[in-house]
Amino acid sequence: MGLISVPVDPVPAWAKIDLQLHQPYHTFLGLGRVRCDWCGEKWGRHGCSSRESAARLFLYTTTRTQKAAALDSGEITPDDLRLRRRTPARHRRKPSPHPRRQPPVNPLAALGITELAAVLR
Numbered sequence: 409m410g411l412i413s414v415p416v417d418p419v420p421a422w423a424k425i426d427l428q429l430h431q432p433y434h435t436f437l438g439l440g441r442v443r444c445d446w447c448g449e450k451w452g453r454h455g456c457s458s459r460e461s462a463a464r465l466f467l468y469t470t471t472r473t474q475k476a477a478a479l480d481s482g483e484i485t486p487d488d489l490r491l492r493r494r495t496p497a498r499h500r501r502k503p504s505p506h507p508r509r510q511p512p513v514n515p516l517a518a519l520g521i522t523e524l525a526a527v528l529r
């Protein structure tokens with residue numbers, strides 16, 4: 409029954425690995441722009457895009473104590489705490505290239521209201 413007592417870490421491993429791997433470094437002895445040490449992408453407010461998505465997922469899956477520990481160790485910055493999902497989680501559907509078949513035209517709708525009233529009279 410040892411398995412039950414094993415604490416389950418809800419944070420995916422790749423998110424934690426990405427947070428470790430993608431670190432900023434200064435080109436040209438600290439005079440150049442800050443870039444990601446791992447993928448070379450420009451370092452923005454939340455790092456490169458890989459780090460940003462890892463940080464975002466970390467914030468969504470982690471517990472409060474883990475978050476505090478990550479803040480202390482510098483894996484997460486206070487700026488990252490404001491990261492939010494940009495798009496809703498549901499998948500967006502592309503509009504179909506084939507237009508939907510038009511509903512059958514109601515023959516009564518083709519007639520104007522006044523004509524309809526005349527027919528009914």
Ligand SMILES: [Zn+2]
Nearest residue numbers: 430444447456
């Ligand atoms: Zn990176």
